[in-house]
Amino acid sequence: MTRLWFATVAAAFCLSLAACGGSRAIAQNNDTCGKQLIDLQAALNSGAMTQAEYDRARAEAIRRCDED
Secondary structure (H helix, E strand, O other), X not given: OHHHHHHHHHHHHHHXXXXXXXXXXXXXXXXXXXXXXXXXHHHHXXXXXXXXXXXXXXXXHHHHHHHO
């Protein structure tokens, strides 16, 4: 009886862990294009990102704004 219980608990644990990695989270950004650019500039000015990171992120933000 103990072996059956242990096997059931172990199987449930493994299945629950497998379910954790099965989905992709999609980040939604509801900020306006101007707000995104202001936030990027603030991150650059504070040293939170490099100029190269800023340039890439800015280009991506502008591309997304042009799609909308």
